[in-house]
Each structure stands twice: as C-alpha cells, then as structure tokens.
Amino acid sequence: MYMLFLGNDRLFGREGVLFIFQIIAFPSTHPMIFMFIFCMLAYLLINKGIYNIAKVSTVFYIITVWILFLFFFYYHDFKWTRLTPFIFQGGNPDKIKGFFDVYPAFLGYELTLLLFPYADKKTHLMRSAFISSGLATIVYAFIAFVSFGFFGLGYLKVLQYPILVLFAYVHLPLIERIENLLYGFLLFTTMITTVMNSWAAVEVGKRMFPKLKNVVLSFLIMLFGYVISFIPKVLMEAQRWLNYAAYVETGLAFGFPIALILLLLIQRSRGELQS
Template identity: 35%
Template sequence: MQEKLHPFQITVLIYMIQSGVTIFSLPRITADAFGTNGWIGILIVSLYSMINILFIAMVFHYGDGRSIFKIFEDMLPKILLRPFFLCLALLWCILGILIGKDFALLFQMLYLPDLSPSVYILIMLIFVFMLVSKGIYQIGKTTIIFFFMTIWTIFLMLYFISEFEFDRLTPFIFKGDKQLFTQGLEVINAFLGYEIVILMFPYIAKSKSSIKAFFYGNLITTFIIYLPLCFICFGVLSFDQLKNETFPVLTLFEYFQFPFIERIESFVFSLFSLKVLITVVMFYWASDEVFRYAVPKIKSSKISILILIMISFLISLIPDYLLDVEAWLNWLGRAEAVIALGLPLSLLFILAITKIKRKRKMS
C-alpha cells in the first residue's frame, strides 16, 4: 500500500511554502498597498487565497483524488498538454532558485558582506537535489522538523506588547497614499505556494481531514504569522516610519537584547534559511513532477532534477543585483498568481464537461 501524506504534513507544507522572505518587509508592503491600518488588508488577501484553495479542494473531491494529468487527459491530448507543463516546470524551478538567490543577496547585504551568493545557491541546490530525489514523503518528514525549529520565533513578537500603542494605528482605515495594484499584488505573492498542493493529490488520502488540511495551512499563515506580525508592527512603529523601513520586522528585532545572543535579528534571519530551503525544495519538486510528464523519455527523477537545476542556475545568473532579482520575482509571482487561480478553474471546467458527457452516454 502506497504511503500517504498525513493531514498535519499537508498543513505544514502549505504554511512553509507560503511564508517566505517577504515576511520581513510585509508590514511595509501592506502599508504601501492599503494605507493606514493596512494590516486589515491581510484578511482580504487571505480570503482570496481561501477561495482559490476551495477550488483546489473541489478538484480533489470531484476528481476522486486523481492526478491533474489524468484529469486533463480526459479532454485534451498529451501533445497539447506537454508544452504547457514544460512551461510550468520552467516557471516553478526559476521561481525556486530566485527565491533562494533573493535570500542569499539579502543575507549578504544585511549581515555577511563576504558571502558569495553563487556559493550559497550551489550549497542550497545540493540539499534541494538530496531532498527532492527522496520524494514527497521524505520532504514532508523533513518539513515537520524544520517547522518546529522555526515556528517559535513568532512568539518573540510578544516582547513588543509593552511598546504597542493603539494611537499609532490611527482611527482611519485605508487612508493616505496607496499603491493598491502594484503593492497589493506583492501581498498576494506573499500568500502564494498553496497551489502546489494540486500536484500532491496522488499522495494524499481522500478524506475530510486531508481537505481541511488545505485550509489550515493558509489559516496558520494568516492568523499565526502574517496578521499578528503586521498588527504589532503597525502598533509599535508609526505609519510614516513603517513606510520608510525597508525591513520593519528586522528593525523591531534589533531592539532585542539577550546576554547569550548579541544580535537576535541575525540569528532569526539565519534560522529562516530553513523555511526558504523548504520553499525552494517544493518548487523544484513541483517542477520535477510536471517536467517528467512533459518529457516522458526522462523517467529518472534524479536526471530530471539535475536538468532543472542546471537550467535554472544558468538563468539565475542573469539578474545580478537584489533589485533585479526582486523585479523578476514580482513578474514571475504575477504569472504564478494566474496559475494559482486558472489551473483549478480549468480542472473544474474539465470535470464538469466530462461528467456531462458521461451522463449523455448513459442516457
């Protein structure tokens, strides 16, 4: 009997993929996007993500847990599907490596000026190859360990309760200068990653617990991570100060003083590399799944991953600077947002058409 992912593993995987490097600048992004009390915008974007996840859950339910490849094949020939999935494989592996490069460049800029981003990425890719080649079950087990190693850091924000003032929130909601479209898309990008669960269907037991796990991951990201973090930042820093801080979360951590750790913010940032690694691993895992479907001659997962790593690494050399990498991530994130919504809707449409055809044949 094939091993299935536990619902808790699914929940943690979704949470770990969603919350990326953007978390350190998210309060500023929400302030730029929504204006005063922009932290409320987190709830709006989270609701949008929940609707997308609902579509994915419907595909899982009405598709009887079948893989998306089999569902697509009910209507479309493989010759049309393979180019699409090849493009999807490239999108996901490039997204994965650029997320890693973004973190490496930030680490270099903030704490380790002597760090070579290319060396960091190569070391990261070794771990990516090792984990992805082991399969989704081993990734799920590793993710649980990394989850417990990192989740405790959110409770450090309790330190600022004494500094929190409701006056700084202001009585105004969504007032002031706003960049709703550009910065709002960045907030949406901060929630992306849940869509990868659509490739996990064959590895998930068809049960209510599994379906609920899809939603729990997004709820953890929203109500345990993003919302409290942004709310505290808005209440500790003034609105104008928040908009002028590139990484307001790291700015707050700079106020921590412990006798055994000189700079807690650098420690937290270093620990965050584990979350980044899981995010990169999952994007490569998804890329590997669709790449082997698009190129059926490649049956070995190890060969597939090596090809994807080489292609994505060469492409990652094009953007040199942090601003360039973030610009690439913004554009790729927009493409990913379209995929996150369009893919499950397309599958639901195919399932509906297939069901109508079957009823007609039976009648």
C-alpha cells in the same frame, strides 16, 4: 509547464533571501556561493521523496516556530496610536496592485493537488490544507499588527525590511546582532518552499518527459534556477524580477483552474448533446 515555471520562480526568489543573508552576515562573500550550497541541499532533499520532505518540513517547523514568541518582546514599545485609524487608508491607493503585491505570499496551496496520490482517507488532506493556510494567514496578520503598532504607518512606508529591524531590536546579554542568527533560521522555511515547488516541477516533468529519471529532472531544474540567478547583480534587481514572476504566477494560479472548469463544462455540454 506551469509547475516547471513555478519551481524555477520559487528558486529564483530564494536568491533575494540569500542576497539579504549575505549582506547582513557575510558581506565579503560572493552570494552565488551560498546559492550553490542552497541548490545542492535542495537537490539532495528533492530526491528523498515527498514523505521525507514532509518529515524534514515538520522538523524545520519546530525549529522556527518559536521565533513568533519573540514578537511579544515588543509589547513595551507597542502603541495603539500608531495603528492607522482607517482601514486601507494612507497606503497604496491602487488596490489592484496592492492585491498582486500581497497575494504571492499565499501561493503554494495549489501544490495540494499533487499530493492526492500520496494521501488516503485517514490523512484528511484538504482539512490539513485549510488549517495550514489558516495558520499562515494568522501569522501574517499577527506580524503585520505588531509591525504597525511598533513602527507606525509612516515609518513602514520607508522601511524595506521591517522584520530585520524588528529582529535587530532584540538584545540579549550574551549575543550581539541576534538578527543574523534569527534570519538564518528563516532560511529553513525558504528551503522547504523551494524544495516543495521544485518537487512539484519534477512531478509534472515526469509526465512531460517520462524517459527522464527523477534525479536528472531535479538536477536540470536546480541547475536552470542556479544559472538564471547569475543575471541579477543587485538585490533590487532580483526583487524586481521576482515581482514580475509573482504577477505571472498569480495569473496562472487563477487562470488554469478557470480554464479547466470551462473545459469540463464544454465537454459535459457536448456529451449531453450527443446523448
């Protein structure tokens, strides 16, 4: 049931991304049109299976990884004096809330558990999971470092989307408003995140409803996510819903493994008592 919630939560979170894309690129177009196309593409990709999803994910990675090199474009305006001189000072004093605000960006590692049936000894699944999580951490830290040195702490407090502002700072002689193009590339990563979590929801749904086919399950999950996307009318409302869902998802990501460990310990202790 957790994965079913996770699949719809990630899909619902994509609406915020599409809201932003609609605002900066197609302000006169209804955002649910983009949401429909996005859900349709995700649905088609889910039904291709995990191996094809992995291939597409590799292609999307190659398409988007070059964007990181654009952050070296800001080295002329990067100032070390803008970096906050004290760690965790001047920001949110509530460290627990700050943790729950940041941690959802790292969620998704739990999907590795569903990949064990598709891996063998040559795959080195866990090593790959650790490497990918490490690379994601390095990317997040690098972007945060550049953002602090470019904007400064005070400016970052009032910016809602600093990455878009960074993209807007890049100027090319033949392209105007390059942030529209760059943000469009980021939709590829959004697609893979949605597809992977929805695929996980389908895999768990097969255990809960074995008589339903994969095509039907994926259609119901995407349809449910599309329908609830009509509820928020503005971007701030969608962000608030996503924050609530992320808090629940973080609690489940920690709670279920702990509950499983406790259950295994209880079963083992009962087995020792019976013996």
